[in-house]
Amino acid sequence: MDIQSIKQRFGIIGHSPSLDRAIDVAMQVAPTDISVMISGESGVGKEVFPKIIHYLSSRKHGPFIAVNCGAIPEGTIDSELFGHEKGSFTGAHEARRGYFEVVNNGTIFLDEVAELPLLTQVRLLRVLESGEFIKVGSSKVLKTNVRVVAATNINLQEAISSGKFREDLYYRLNTVPIYVPPLRDRQSDIVMLFKKFSSDFAERYRMPPLQLNPEAENILLNYRWPGNIRQLKNMAEQISVIESNRMITPEIIYNYLPSIKESNLPVLVSDIKKNEPDISERDILYRLLFDMRKDITDLKKIVVELMQNGQVSGDFHEENPHLLKNLYEEMGQEKLVKSKREGSSQDHDDHHQIIDSFEEDTTDFIEESLSIQKKEKDLIIRALQKHNGRRKKAAEELGISERTLYRKIKEYDINA
Numbered sequence: 001m002d003i004q005s006i007k008q009r010f011g012i013i014g015h016s017p018s019l020d021r022a023i024d025v026a027m028q029v030a031p032t033d034i035s036v037m038i039s040g041e042s043g044v045g046k047e048v049f050p051k052i053i054h055y056l057s058s059r060k061h062g063p064f065i066a067v068n069c070g071a072i073p074e075g076t077i078d079s080e081l082f083g084h085e086k087g088s089f090t091g092a093h094e095a096r097r098g099y100f101e102v103v104n105n106g107t108i109f110l111d112e113v114a115e116l117p118l119l120t121q122v123r124l125l126r127v128l129e130s131g132e133f134i135k136v137g138s139s140k141v142l143k144t145n146v147r148v149v150a151a152t153n154i155n156l157q158e159a160i161s162s163g164k165f166r167e168d169l170y171y172r173l174n175t176v177p178i179y180v181p182p183l184r185d186r187q188s189d190i191v192m193l194f195k196k197f198s199s200d201f202a203e204r205y206r207m208p209p210l211q212l213n214p215e216a217e218n219i220l221l222n223y224r225w226p227g228n229i230r231q232l233k234n235m236a237e238q239i240s241v242i243e244s245n246r247m248i249t250p251e252i253i254y255n256y257l258p259s260i261k262e263s264n265l266p267v268l269v270s271d272i273k274k275n276e277p278d279i280s281e282r283d284i285l286y287r288l289l290f291d292m293r294k295d296i297t298d299l300k301k302i303v304v305e306l307m308q309n310g311q312v313s314g315d316f317h318e319e320n321p322h323l324l325k326n327l328y329e330e331m332g333q334e335k336l337v338k339s340k341r342e343g344s345s346q347d348h349d350d351h352h353q354i355i356d357s358f359e360e361d362t363t364d365f366i367e368e369s370l371s372i373q374k375k376e377k378d379l380i381i382r383a384l385q386k387h388n389g390r391r392k393k394a395a396e397e398l399g400i401s402e403r404t405l406y407r408k409i410k411e412y413d414i415n416a
Helices: 001-009 018-027 046-057 077-082 118-130 156-161 167-173 187-205 214-222 229-244 249-257 270-277 283-309 314-319 321-331 331-344 347-385 391-398 403-409
Strands: 034-040 064-068 105-112 132-134 140-144 148-152 178-179
Touching: 001 034, 001 046, 018 046, 018 105, 018 178, 034 046, 046 105, 077 187, 105 229, 118 132, 118 148, 118 167, 140 167, 156 167, 187 214, 187 229, 214 249, 214 391, 214 403, 347 391, 347 403
Parallel strands: 034 148, 034 178, 064 105, 105 148
Antiparallel strands: 132 140
């Protein structure tokens, strides 16, 4: 069979090279009995690859079972996988066969294998190395001929370093690795997947299928999709059921994407890049400028209190210790303290001189910030005019995402 036949057989949609590569590796390794480790983010569709491997192997007429290791309580996982004898623990009223015994001569898929307890990992390693296992409450060694395919959505190297996963088990399972790419790396497949999902839901719920206008398609293409295919499918179903308008616009799409919570606190550039890897440098600059507004407001409060009382209130000290410390160091806190303690007229004049200087600097900074916003608005208007209102081209010209541009247009009330 070729890759296209496999896609049709298992309902895989997409033509991205990284997806085809993952399918090709699964096809190549299927005829062997080598253990396979499938990695990828949650929601990318890892569960279909064990089925491909089993279907193309010599075990295809044997049993296949998928086990979600993270869904089984730690106290019963050994019993589920390896079985138990009657009376081996409270509630064991009769003997039970485990998955490794039931799936003899077949394939077992261990999803979320990193969730296995360390003691269970030792038992699994023995099965992989010798095909032997012992039921809970028994001393008899049993044999099984099972092919193991495992999957995880976490970094196993980090789990090994933190002592949560055995290194020897990792290398035994990871004989052949298969990486399933996230949806954001399959940009050419996103619209195709959305249309397929909307068509399926239209048939299921007996309603017209959804249609995307070009702007809505661009939003889908540029969104990061942290939940991958599962999130896209969920959104397609929600829109299919809730929206009466079958022509989907950007406004509709935004209603079903998680909102980005904006903080008024100062933002570190490193934190922005960590949490929003797709944000541009210009986006970061804009965010930093806008988050400085709160600091400006706080600084104005300090000026007012200094002018009225000659000191800053204790409550403000508690709420903004670092801000005040830096401010006093830069503007001559020693003079302020001396003026308060000695009450000399000279120091009192110095005190007001510092305040006047600070007030002037603050005013200049506020005017500069407003000037930056005006320039930003002018740049957006000029970019839209240059590209005849085409937001995608304008966003490329400005070096920001189309979603950011859309938000800026609404914020500045620009007619575009």
